[in-house]
Amino acid sequence: MRIVVVGAGGVGGSVAAIAARREFVECLVVADVDPARAQAVADRAGDPRVVAARVDASDPDDVAALLAAHRADALLNATDPRFVMPLFRAALAARVTYLDMAMSMSVPHPERPHELTGVKLGDEQFALHDAFVDAGVLALVGIGVEPGLSDVFARYAADHLFSEIDELGVRDGSDLVVPGRAFAPSFSIWTLIEECLNPPVVWERDRGWFTTPPFSEPEVFDFPAGIGPLECVNVEHEEVLLMPRWVDARRVTFKYGLGTRVIEVLRTLHELGLDSTTPVRVGDVRVSPREVVAACLPDPATIGPEMTGRTCAGLWVRGTGTDGAPREVYLHHVVDNAWSMAEYGCQAVVWQTAVNPVVALELIASGVWSGAGVLGPEALDAVPFLDLLTEYGSPWALREGG
Numbered sequence: 001m002r003i004v005v006v007g008a009g010g011v012g013g014s015v016a017a018i019a020a021r022r023e024f025v026e027c028l029v030v031a032d033v034d035p036a037r038a039q040a041v042a043d044r045a046g047d048p049r050v051v052a053a054r055v056d057a058s059d060p061d062d063v064a065a066l067l068a069a070h071r072a073d074a075l076l077n078a079t080d081p082r083f084v085m086p087l088f089r090a091a092l093a094a095r096v097t098y099l100d101m102a103m104s105m106s107v108p109h110p111e112r113p114h115e116l117t118g119v120k121l122g123d124e125q126f127a128l129h130d131a132f133v134d135a136g137v138l139a140l141v142g143i144g145v146e147p148g149l150s151d152v153f154a155r156y157a158a159d160h161l162f163s164e165i166d167e168l169g170v171r172d173g174s175d176l177v178v179p180g181r182a183f184a185p186s187f188s189i190w191t192l193i194e195e196c197l198n199p200p201v202v203w204e205r206d207r208g209w210f211t212t213p214p215f216s217e218p219e220v221f222d223f224p225a226g227i228g229p230l231e232c233v234n235v236e237h238e239e240v241l242l243m244p245r246w247v248d249a250r251r252v253t254f255k256y257g258l259g260t261r262v263i264e265v266l267r268t269l270h271e272l273g274l275d276s277t278t279p280v281r282v283g284d285v286r287v288s289p290r291e292v293v294a295a296c297l298p299d300p301a302t303i304g305p306e307m308t309g310r311t312c313a314g315l316w317v318r319g320t321g322t323d324g325a326p327r328e329v330y331l332h333h334v335v336d337n338a339w340s341m342a343e344y345g346c347q348a349v350v351w352q353t354a355v356n357p358v359v360a361l362e363l364i365a366s367g368v369w370s371g372a373g374v375l376g377p378e379a380l381d382a383v384p385f386l387d388l389l390t391e392y393g394s395p396w397a398l399r400e401g402g
Contacts, residue, residue, distance in 0.1 A: 001026055001365040002071055004096075006057050006087055007078030008032035009188070010301030011101065011144070013041045014346040014354035015078060018392070020047040022358065024365045029070050031055040044345070057083040063090035072096050074364065076357055080190045081105045085124055088139065092128065095137050097364060099357050101144025102191060103238045106198055113199045114213045120201065121241050125374050133373040140369075142376050143360045144353040145313045145333070146172055146254075147238035149377075149389075149396075152356075153315040153331040154239075154247045156382035161329060165249040165319040170239045171330070173223045173230040173257025174311035176337060176348065178303050183265050186303070186311070186349035189294045193275045196258065196266050200234035203244045203252040215263055219255065223312045224399060225334040230257030246378035249319075269293060304347030310336045311348045316402050328402040335394065343393075352394075359388050 001024055005012050008030050019025045028045075031053040032038040038052035053070070056062045057079050063086065067075060075091045077084060077100035084104045091098035103122035110118065125141055132139050142148055150170045158165060178184040185192050199211035215233040222229045232255035243252045258266075269275045274293050279286040314332030321327035337348035344351055360377070363369040368384045377385070386396055 001361060002073045003027070003076060003361060004029045004031055004067055004070060004072045004074070005076045005078050006031050006055060006063065006083070008034070008038040008041045008052075009078065010299070010347065010350035011354050012078035013044065013301055014344065014350045015076065015358055016041050016045040016050050017344045017346055018351075018355055018358045019361075020045045020050055022362060024362045025049055027051065027070065029053050029066070029072070031066055033057065058086050060086045060090040060093065063087055064094045067091070067094040067096050074099065074361060076361070077101070078354075080188050081194060082190070088125055088128070091139065092132060092135060092137060095135055097137065098139040099143050099360060100141055101148065101353060101357060103141050103147070103241070105194065106236065108199050109211070114211055117201060117209050117211055120209065121236065121238050129374040136372050138364070138371050139374045140360060140364070140377070141374060142238045142242050143357050145356055146170065147242060147376075148356045149313055149333055150239050150315040150331075151242055151377035152382045152385050153396075154243050154317075155378045155380070156386060157315070157317045157329070157331065158247045159382065161321065162317065162319045162327065163322050163324065165247070165317060167251040167253065167316075167318045168243050168247065168249045169252075169316040169318070170237065170254040170314070171221045171223075171232055171257075171316050172313050173221065173227060173232065174309060174349075175227045176307055176309035176311055178298075178306045179308070181298070181303075181306070183261065184298050184303055186300055186307070186347065188300065189297055190290060193266065193269065193290060195235050195237060195256075196263075197270050197275055198236040200236045200254070201240045202234065203240050205250045209241070215258075217255070221255070221257065221316070223257070224330070224332060224397070225310050225312060225336075227310055227312055230259070232257045233263070242376035243378055246376060300347070300350060304337065304341050304345070307337045307347055309348075310334050311352060313352065318402070328400070330399040330402050331396065332399065333389075333394070333396045355389070355392060355394060359385055359392060362388060
């Protein structure tokens, strides 16, 4: 398979490191608006199949030209959500398989943002479903770790563990720390702000999709692998928009163990207007406050050597088991930063995000996964994915009782 990865940040670099070990990859082009950054990723991969290129992810014509020049079979979007739609449209125009790890952006309801949905995550992409079907092109959306792996877990639970599902509850948390840094996000601050400050979405069978205030409905969840109990709160996330489309459940939620420090910082950024993407004048230049915040923080791709701890992504499922008895399980995947740094030179969060699209690409390359249109991971068979993830050396696990 010939793959173009757009974005040479932490996740794009991890994709290259993982894919370089897999035989299904014929060529992997790492493309970025900064060619030096892309070249550094290719150099670290140390494989002649991994090459660098320059591309403007905001320009569909530039992206389409890159896809044609490298005879790409697939485009993997490893950028932040601002660039989803130009990359998505470029893949459709070029009739190239598309994958992403974050979906098109939401817009809150103009009058009742903490009750009603406005434009939901992924709405712009699902609006082009028929166009992808007509073109015979697969767009596999939300196939990072979250969204992604929990969506696979939802399919597995529905097919193999439960006869009826009361709730699909994504619960993510970690005990990752960067000594000496009070605030050092392990992934893009742009994505963190979008997820945490937008109104969270909940789905219920009787109500459909609705919203709540940010950081609502706190609960303590006990994470495995020594991470322990963390307070988790509602966060806007794609799983809630994806799972109900393919998996029958009474309720779908996403809660993240952010911690009080992160919540305090995000609230302060919002109160000061530093989460805004609208440029403001500073001297002779105009600059987005959010971009200033991002520029002041350490690059998530570079903090791995300083970081310690583990990150856990998982799905808490409650309902009726296949034997007719009540059942509750937590399907999960844990990555220890010490392991991912020693094995791949990548910090745990970006590695855990990157491994899932590489597994998906291998399944698509082999024909095990296929289709046309805009599909989430729930639309495809979970077993081959989970088996291959284990083969990659990063097994998943199931805990009875949540």
